[in-house]
Amino acid sequence: xxxxxxxxxGNDYIYIDCTEAETPSPQKLAIEMSPxxxxxxxxxxxxxxxxxxxxxxxxxxxxxxxxxxxxGNGIRCVAKFAYDHQLTAKTNLSIExxxxxxxVSLIKDEASGEVTGATVDMxxxxxxxxDIPVYSxxxxxxxxxxxxxxxxxxxxxxxxxxxxxxxxxxxxSIEQAPVHTxxxxxxxxxxxxxxxxxxxxxxxSPSKIEMRVWERGxxxxxxxxxxxxxxxxxxxxxxxxxxxxxxILPGGTLNIYWNPDNNHVYxxxxxxxxxxxxxxxxxxxxx
Ligand SMILES: N[C@@H](CCC[C@H](N)C(=O)O)C(=O)O
Numbered sequence: 001x002x003x004x005x006x007x008x009x010g011n012d013y014i015y016i017d018c019t020e021a022e023t024p025s026p027q028k029l030a031i032e033m034s035p036x037x038x039x040x041x042x043x044x045x046x047x048x049x050x051x052x053x054x055x056x057x058x059x060x061x062x063x064x065x066x067x068x069x070x071x072g073n074g075i076r077c078v079a080k081f082a083y084d085h086q087l088t089a090k091t092n093l094s095i096e097x098x099x100x101x102x103x104v105s106l107i108k109d110e111a112s113g114e115v116t117g118a119t120v121d122m123x124x125x126x127x128x129x130x131d132i133p134v135y136s137x138x139x140x141x142x143x144x145x146x147x148x149x150x151x152x153x154x155x156x157x158x159x160x161x162x163x164x165x166x167x168x169x170x171x172x173s174i175e176q177a178p179v180h181t182x183x184x185x186x187x188x189x190x191x192x193x194x195x196x197x198x199x200x201x202x203x204x205s206p207s208k209i210e211m212r213v214w215e216r217g218x219x220x221x222x223x224x225x226x227x228x229x230x231x232x233x234x235x236x237x238x239x240x241x242x243x244x245x246x247x248i249l250p251g252g253t254l255n256i257y258w259n260p261d262n263n264h265v266y267x268x269x270x271x272x273x274x275x276x277x278x279x280x281x282x283x284x285x286x287x
Contacts, residue, residue, distance in 0.1 A: 001016065001023070001278060001279050001280065001281065002016075002017070002276065002277070002278050003015060003016050003033075003040070003276070003277055003278070003279055004016075004081060004085075004273060004274075004275070004276050004277075005040065005042065005273075005274040005275050005276075005277065006077040006080070006081065006271065006272060006273050007073070007077070007251075007272050007274060008072075008073030008074070008076050008077055008269055008270060008271055008272070009073065009222065009223040009249060009251035009253070009254065009269060009270060010221070010222025010223050010249075010250065010251025010252065011043055011073035011074075011221050011223040011224060011225070011251060012041075012042045012043055012222075012274070013042050013043055013044050013045060013046045013060070013071070013073075013074055014030075014033050014034075014042045014044075014045045014046070015045075015046050015048060015078070015081050016029075016045065016046070016047050016048065017048050017081075017085060018047045018048060018049045018050075019048060019049065019050050019056075019087060023047055025281075025283065026045055026059065026061050026067075027061055027065035027067065028065065028281070028283045029045050029061070029281060029283075030044050030045040030061035030063060030064075030065050031063070031064065031065040032281060032282060032283060033045060033279060034063035034218075035063075040277065040279065043063055043215070043218045043221050044060060044061050044062045044063045044217070044218055045060075045061045046058055046059070046060050046061070046071065046074045046077070046078060047059040047060075048078055048081055048082060048087070051095075051096040053096050053101060054093075054096040055082075055088055055090060055093040055094050056078065056082050056088065056094075056095050056096070057095065057096040057097070058071075058074065058075060058078045058095055058097055059098070060074050060097075062215065062216065062218045063217065063218045063219070064217045064218070065217075066195075066216070066217040067098070068098075068164050068216070068217065069097060069098040069099040069163045069164050070097050070098065070099035070102075070162065070163030070164050070226055071097075071225065071226065072120065072122065072224065072225015072226040072227075072228065072229060072254075072267055073223055073225040073269065074225070075095055075097065075102060075104060075118075075120050075225070076104065076117060076118040076120060076225070076269060076270070076271040077271045077272075078095055078104075079093055079095065079104040079106055079115075079118050079271070080106065080115045080117075080118065080271040080273070081273075083106060083115050084115060084273065091105065091106040091108070092104070092105050092106070097163065098163075099123075099163025099164065100123060100163070102120055102122065102123065103120070103121045104118050104119070104120050104121075105118060105119045105120075106118050107119065107268070115271065116270060116271070116272075117268065117269055117270040117271050118269075118271055119266055119267070119268040120225075120266065120267050120268075121264055121265075121266055122162055122163070122226070122229055122264065122266065122267055123162075123264055123265070124262075124263045124264055124265070125160055125161065125162055125229070125230075125233045125258070125263075125265055126160070126161035126162075127142045127144070127159070127160060127161075127233075127237065128141060128142060129141060129142060129143055129159060131161065132159050132160070132161040132165050133165070133192075133193050133194065134159045134167075134191055134192055134193075134196070135190070135191050135192075135193070136191070142159075143157060143158065143159035144158050144159075144234075144237060144238060145157075145158055145170075145238060146158070146159070148186075148189075148191065150182060150185060150189070151185060152178060152181065152182050152185070155169050155186070156169065156170065157169055157186075158234035158237070159196075160229075160230040160233050160234055162226040162230050162233070163226060164197060164216070164226050165192055165194060165195070165196040165197065165216075166196060166197045166198075166199060166226065166227055166230035167186055167192075167196050167197070167198050167199065168199045168201055168230055168231050168234035169182075169198070169199065169200050169201070170201060170202065170203070171200045171201065171202055172202065173202065174200055174201070174202050174210050174211060174212045177200035177212055179198075179200055179212050179213075179214050179220050180214070180219075180220065182198070182214075183198045183200075183214025183219075183220065184219075186198045186214075187214060187216050195216045195217075196216055197213060197214070197215050197216045197224060197227050197230075198213065198214040199211050199212075199213050199214075199224070199227045199230060200212050200213070200214075201231040201234075201235075203235055203240045203241060204248075206241050206242045207241065207244060207245055207246060208245065208246050208248065209231050209232065209235055209241065209245055209246070209247050209248065210247075210248040210249075211227065211228065211231050211247060211248070211249055212249070212250060213227040213249070221251075222249065222250045222252075223249040223250065223251040223252065224249070225254060225267055225269065228247035228249060228254040228267065229256055229265050229267055231245075232245040232247055232256035232258060233265065236258050243257060243258050243259070243260060244256070244257050245257075252269070252270065253269075254267055254268065254269040255267070255268040255269065256268075
C-alpha cells in the first residue's frame with residue numbers, strides 16, 4: 001500500500017490515494033500506522049477519495065481509529081496531494097468532507113511553482129448547542145464563556161463547531177495549561193455526546209491568539225486547523241479579537257478571517273509533503 005506522509009504546521013497525517021481502489025478498514029489502519037515509536041507515526045490517516053458532488057472527497061481517521069467529520073490542516077494537504085499527484089490540475093478546488101463541501105485555493109511559490117499552502121473556506125461556524133452538539137444543564141441556546149464543573153474545578157467554556165465539536169478555554173499561560181489532565185477529562189465529559197476537541201488559548205492582542213490543543217481521538221497535537229478557527233471565533237464572538245486573527249500553535253501559525261458579509265471563516269496555512277512510502281498492513285480481513 002502506497003502512502004504519503006504530510007503535515008500542516010506539524011499536524012501530520014498519512015495520506016492514501018483511494019481514487020482508484022478502496023482502502024479496507026481505514027479505522028484499523030489508523031490505529032496500526034499512527035504510533036510514533038513502533039510504526040509510521042502520525043496523528044491519524046486521511047483518505048483522498050473520489051466524489052460525485054465535488055472535485056474530490058476526503059475522510060479523516062484519528063490515531064485511535066475514530067472518524068471525524070472535518071480536518072482543517074488535513075484539507076490543505078489533501079488539495080496539495082491532489083495537485084502534486086495530478087489528480088487535478090485545478091488550483092481552486094472543491095473537496096467533499098463529512099461536514100460538507102469546502103473550497104480550497106492553493107498557494108504556490110512563485111519561483112518554483114510548488115504548492116506551499118492553501119486558503120480554505122471553512123463555511124459558517126455553528127454556535128448553537130443543539131447543533132454542535134453539546135448538552136448544558138440549564139438548556140442554554142449557546143455556550144459562550146459558560147461555567148462547567150469538572151473534577152479539577154470550574155472551567156469557563158465556549159462551545160463551537162467548525163464541522164467538528166470544540167471547547168475553547170481561556171488560560172493565562174498555555175505552557176501551564178492542564179492539556180493532558182483536563183483535556184482528556186473534558187473530551188470524554190458526557191456533556192459532549194460525540195466527545196470534543198479541547199483548546200487552551202490565550203489572547204495576546206486583538207489580532208493574535210496562542211493555543212494548545214487536546215484533540216479528540218489523537219491527544220495533544222502540534223496544531224489543529226478547526227481548533228484554530230474555533231479559538232478565533234470564540235475570541236471574535238466575545239469581543240476579545242477583531243475579524244482577522246493569527247493563531248499561534250506549537251507547530252506554527254494559521255491566519256483566520258471571519259468574514260462579516262457571508263459569515264464564512266477562512267483559514268490560511270502551509271501544506272508540506274514529508275515523504276512517500278509503502279506499507280504492508282498487519283491486520284487481515286478477518287481481524
Ligand atoms: N487536526 C484536525 C482535526 C482532526 C479531527 C479531530 N481530532 C476530531 O476528532 O474532530 C484539524 O486540523 O482540524
